[in-house]
Amino acid sequence: MSVATQHPPGREQLGTFGPEPQPLSLLVNGEVRTALADPATTLVEFLRDALGLTGTKIGCDRGACSACTVWIDGEVAASCMTLALDARERNITTIEGLSREGELHPVQQAFIDHDALQCGFCTPGMVMSCAQLVNRNPDCTLDDVKTAISGHLCRCGTYPNIFKATLAAAAASRKGQAK
Amino acid sequence: MSADAFEQRSLSAGIVGAAVKQVTRKVPQGEPPPWPANAELQVVGKDVPRMDALDKVTGRARYTFDVQLPGMLYARTLNSTLPHARIKSIDTSRAEKHPGVRAVHVLDRLLMAAELRDPGDEAREPYPIVRFTGQPIAAVAATSARAAEAALALIRVEYEPMPHVTEFEAAIDPGSPPVFPGPTEQQATAGGGGAAKGLPQKGNLRGPSKGGSRGEIERGFKEADVVVEGEYRTQVQTHTPLEPHGVVADWRDEELTIYASTQHVMSVRDEAAEIFKLPKEKIRAISDYTGGGFGAKYGIGNYGTLAIHLSRKARAPVRLVLDRREEHVSVGNRPSTLQRLKIGAKRDGSLTAIELHSFGTGGVAAGAGVGMCHHSMYPCPNVSIEHYDVFTNAGPCAAFRGPGQTQGIFAFEQAIDAVAARLGIDPVAMRDKIDTRDADDVRARAAERRIGAEKIGWSRRRAPGSDAGPIKRGIGMAQSMWPYIVNSYTTCEIRIAGDGTVEAFCGTQDIGTGTRTVFAQVVAEELGLRAEDVRVHVGDSRFPPGPPSGGSRVTSSLTPAARNAAHAAARDIASRVAPLLKAPPDELIFKNGRIERRGDSKTSLGFAEALRRAGIETLVHRADRRDDYEGYARKAGELNISPHAIGGVQFAEVCVDTQTGAVKVERVVAVHDCGRPINPKLVESQILGGVTQGVSYALYEDRRLDAATGVQLNANIDQYKIVGSRETPQIEVHLIELLGGQSSTDARGVAEPANVATAAAIANAFFNATGKRIYTLPMTPANVLAALRAE
Numbered sequence: 001m002s003v004a005t006q007h008p009p010g011r012e013q014l015g016t017f018g019p020e021p022q023p024l025s026l027l028v029n030g031e032v033r034t035a036l037a038d039p040a041t042t043l044v045e046f047l048r049d050a051l052g053l054t055g056t057k058i059g060c061d062r063g064a065c066s067a068c069t070v071w072i073d074g075e076v077a078a079s080c081m082t083l084a085l086d087a088r089e090r091n092i093t094t095i096e097g098l099s100r101e102g103e104l105h106p107v108q109q110a111f112i113d114h115d116a117l118q119c120g121f122c123t124p125g126m127v128m129s130c131a132q133l134v135n136r137n138p139d140c141t142l143d144d145v146k147t148a149i150s151g152h153l154c155r156c157g158t159y160p161n162i163f164k165a166t167l168a169a170a171a172a173s174r175k176g177q178a179k
Numbered sequence: 180m181s182a183d184a185f186e187q188r189s190l191s192a193g194i195v196g197a198a199v200k201q202v203t204r205k206v207p208q209g210e211p212p213p214w215p216a217n218a219e220l221q222v223v224g225k226d227v228p229r230m231d232a233l234d235k236v237t238g239r240a241r242y243t244f245d246v247q248l249p250g251m252l253y254a255r256t257l258n259s260t261l262p263h264a265r266i267k268s269i270d271t272s273r274a275e276k277h278p279g280v281r282a283v284h285v286l287d288r289l290l291m292a293a294e295l296r297d298p299g300d301e302a303r304e305p306y307p308i309v310r311f312t313g314q315p316i317a318a319v320a321a322t323s324a325r326a327a328e329a330a331l332a333l334i335r336v337e338y339e340p341m342p343h344v345t346e347f348e349a350a351i352d353p354g355s356p357p358v359f360p361g362p363t364e365q366q367a368t369a370g371g372g373g374a375a376k377g378l379p380q381k382g383n384l385r386g387p388s389k390g391g392s393r394g395e396i397e398r399g400f401k402e403a404d405v406v407v408e409g410e411y412r413t414q415v416q417t418h419t420p421l422e423p424h425g426v427v428a429d430w431r432d433e434e435l436t437i438y439a440s441t442q443h444v445m446s447v448r449d450e451a452a453e454i455f456k457l458p459k460e461k462i463r464a465i466s467d468y469t470g471g472g473f474g475a476k477y478g479i480g481n482y483g484t485l486a487i488h489l490s491r492k493a494r495a496p497v498r499l500v501l502d503r504r505e506e507h508v509s510v511g512n513r514p515s516t517l518q519r520l521k522i523g524a525k526r527d528g529s530l531t532a533i534e535l536h537s538f539g540t541g542g543v544a545a546g547a548g549v550g551m552c553h554h555s556m557y558p559c560p561n562v563s564i565e566h567y568d569v570f571t572n573a574g575p576c577a578a579f580r581g582p583g584q585t586q587g588i589f590a591f592e593q594a595i596d597a598v599a600a601r602l603g604i605d606p607v608a609m610r611d612k613i614d615t616r617d618a619d620d621v622r623a624r625a626a627e628r629r630i631g632a633e634k635i636g637w638s639r640r641r642a643p644g645s646d647a648g649p650i651k652r653g654i655g656m657a658q659s660m661w662p663y664i665v666n667s668y669t670t671c672e673i674r675i676a677g678d679g680t681v682e683a684f685c686g687t688q689d690i691g692t693g694t695r696t697v698f699a700q701v702v703a704e705e706l707g708l709r710a711e712d713v714r715v716h717v718g719d720s721r722f723p724p725g726p727p728s729g730g731s732r733v734t735s736s737l738t739p740a741a742r743n744a745a746h747a748a749a750r751d752i753a754s755r756v757a758p759l760l761k762a763p764p765d766e767l768i769f770k771n772g773r774i775e776r777r778g779d780s781k782t783s784l785g786f787a788e789a790l791r792r793a794g795i796e797t798l799v800h801r802a803d804r805r806d807d808y809e810g811y812a813r814k815a816g817e818l819n820i821s822p823h824a825i826g827g828v829q830f831a832e833v834c835v836d837t838q839t840g841a842v843k844v845e846r847v848v849a850v851h852d853c854g855r856p857i858n859p860k861l862v863e864s865q866i867l868g869g870v871t872q873g874v875s876y877a878l879y880e881d882r883r884l885d886a887a888t889g890v891q892l893n894a895n896i897d898q899y900k901i902v903g904s905r906e907t908p909q910i911e912v913h914l915i916e917l918l919g920g921q922s923s924t925d926a927r928g929v930a931e932p933a934n935v936a937t938a939a940a941i942a943n944a945f946f947n948a949t950g951k952r953i954y955t956l957p958m959t960p961a962n963v964l965a966a967l968r969a970e
Contacts, residue, residue: 049247052247053238054238054241054244054245057421057422059503059896061502062897064895064896064897095236096237096239112229113228115229118693119691120232121242121420121422124238127236152904153896154421155418155420159903162904163904163907
């Protein structure tokens with residue numbers, strides 16, 4: 001049975017996968033990375049266990065805490081709720097790939113400046129959602145920030161500083177664009 | 180110099196900017212001179228960015244969850260499906276043969292639960308008796324988590340079910356099934372917890388403990404002009420750290436290494452040493468980063484014990500991290516309480532009697548008390564306390580941010596509010612009247628009440644239930660109190676290399692509170708460097724002993740030792756550099772990366788250059804945490820409790836929809852003290868966290884068990900509701916700088932003080948909004964509507 005029929009047009013050639021582990025190639029942070037996976041492997045398992053990209057966390061493994069947030073084709077996604085094989089032919093960005101050539105994304109810098117983290121375990125996921133918001137909508141409001149992270153859980157209670165940091169990063173990014 | 184030699188010193192004490200006076204203290208000789216107020220310091224008292232923030236925002240920070248070792252196996256745990264049972268047999272043979280499985284281990288001793296005082300009360304069993312659904316029984320290590328999971332299904336456990344009880348009301352019935360067949364004890368772990376020894380126990384009731392009782396309670400009520408009574412209930416709250424409990428255990432012939440998500444690497448090492456009969460020096464516990472703990476992450480735990488056994492059997496590193504269900508069920512929670520509280524007061528507000536009859540339900544663990552607030556916060560001559568722990572067939576309780584006190588203050592500060600309302604005294608004025616002990620926290624709260632009242636706009640507070648429509652708004656306040664704790668056995672080591680590299684070591688850990696950062700700031704201040712010039716090393720049991728990250732005691736314990744070690748290093752350097760600068764050593768000061776003669780900035784050398792020219796290769800200085808200058812009110816093992824507590828006052832503004840029962844906390848003003856704030860920004864973060872968790876506790880969180888099976892019905896993040904971005908109120912933090920003249924840094928903790936008053940402040944605001952008391956947490960629509968219908 002082909003799983004490809006589930007996918008957008010143009011992806012049929014990806015063909016069948018599994019049930020035994022087989023090499024899977026994904027485009028992660030601009031590089032094609034290949035490792036063995038079986039069909040039940042989630043994207044977050046593949047990133048962490050097969051590729052060693054442990055910046056992406058698992059808090060609940062059921063899409064309820066968003067600690068596992070990555071970007072798939074620039075959109076935020078719960079990598080614990082995405083099968084690795086469904087990420088073929090997609091462009092995946094993880095927290096490790098967010099900064100470019102050593103330069104932090106403005107949201108990362110703002111998180112540091114505003115102390116928008118404590119234990120830090122939810123932070124990679126939070127940063128991915130807030131960075132995506134700022135990229136998409138530099139004019140975002142407090143309400144937009146709250147919405148963007150409404151599916152994220154931070155047990156330490158860093159929300160107020162995340163709001164401040166994200167709005168500050170948005171303001172910085174608007175300034176950057178105006179130049 | 181003898182450690183016993185003291186000298187009299189004049190030190191500043193009081194609230195900076197308000198009331199600082201000189202006090203005389205008996206100070207150990209060799210203590211560094213007192214620091215001035217923060218405004219006059221270079222690094223301490225400044226908002227230095229968190230040192231590990233870069234690693235955290237880039238995903239580079241390596242938690243135990245992220246440790247991946249060559250050949251590492253993945254372990255999963257088999258948990259009981261029954262709430263109370265004897266295990267007749269366990270057959271692991273099929274699991275052992277499952278592809279990928281490298282080791283199976285059956286648990287032979289259960290940690291974290293209470294134990295029978297007399298083991299003879301129970302027939303000898305081949306396996307630990309199951310006392311709660313979800314109790315760990317065995318674990319499998321395999322080459323993948325999935326193989327381990329599949330193998331678990333092949334383990335056959337033959338249970339002999341026993342009658343069980345999960346609900347408090349049922350458990351206190353003398354005819355209910357006993358969770359334990361005889362009296363129990365709950366040992367404290369290296370990180371704290373435990374219960375008073377030798378208390379009577381009948382059925383599931385362990386107690387009473389009467390600590391704090393005094394005077395004649397009946398006389399106290401006779402002398403009262405007004406008596407207020409209430410029955411308060413609080414729910415079970417689970418810690419829910421984002422990183423679950425877990426370890427990676429790596430047993431080698433020569434050494435056992437344990438990577439642990441923990442609040443105390445030393446307790447991981449010590450408990451593992453005891454259980455596996457290993458010398459402590461053969462065990463190394465490491466925690467680079469811990470993804471939240473909040474009181475539940477101490478010691479080796481059942482999961483850790485299992486992982487070590489598996490690693491020893493498989494001769495490979497084993498990763499055992501709990502899944503979210505296990506995290507909710509088996510590794511700790513805040514006990515539920517029932518508090519029957521009766522307070523008598525004179526017309527002027529002064530308290531004549533406090534009577535508390537309370538119960539706490541910590542599942543299979545004892546130690547479910549309701550804190551010390553009832554008997555120690557406000558002076559009252561007649562106090563009667565009777566507390567019982569109630570056992571149920573449910574997962575064990577553990578310390579949780581302000582253990583006991585958070586539950587206790589919810590009841591106590593509401594009762595004080597109720598007394599004030601009955602007497603027609605303003606709640607803030609009521610506290611002015613009764614909060615009168617001679618202690619730093621009392622003086623702090625007096626200032627904090629003024630600040631908070633002004634910031635929240637207390638003067639616009641109206642009579643209870645003033646809003647005519649169904650949406651009602653109100654303001655309330657409640658006070659915080661938490662002991663100021665100092666940990667003995669805290670040692671810091673400073674190593675300075677000839678190239679100017681400064682390293683600081685302590686075997687405490689940074690669980691997200693900012694320990695690395697405050698450690699670096701204190702050392703940097705003494706050496707005239709920037710915080711980022713100091714390389715801090717924590718989270719390793721091989722380092723000098725450090726305090727557990729619990730009880731709000733890290734900063735208070737660590738920073739004086741750190742400062743003293745750095746101070747000794749600075750004086751050592753000064754004596755070696757003095758000839759180069761042709762100045763007496765005691766005239767050399769460390770400032771802005773340079774060593775210079777006081778008042779003569781031209782006579783100076785850069786820090787690294789001075790070390791090089793003085794021919795210094797390596798300097799090592801160590802210092803211990805000395806006792807507070809005024810000593811302690813109580814000592815218990817390594818725990819020292821100051822006669823001065825930590826204060827804090829919180830004000831809340833709420834909105835109650837009386838038709839739907841929905842409560843929204845719109846705003847919280849949190850005014851706090853923590854001695855000298857080493858890093859105000861990080862203190863603010865702690866307070867934001869304490870308030871947020873307090874709102875979550877007050878409004879949403881509630882562990883629910885199915886009484887028929889003992890299964891937790893909401894053991895996940897989607898159904899166990901916790902405050903998210905949408906429910907976060909506007910929180911304003913105000914901090915006072917309080918000098919106590921007690922140690923070389925005068926720093927105190929704040930994590931717990933920030934949490935304990937929030938629910939009570941919200942409840943008092945609820946009363947102000949609606950004119951009705953909310954006696955039951957959480958303030959769900961059902962509980963709110965019931966409260967609004969009452970009377």
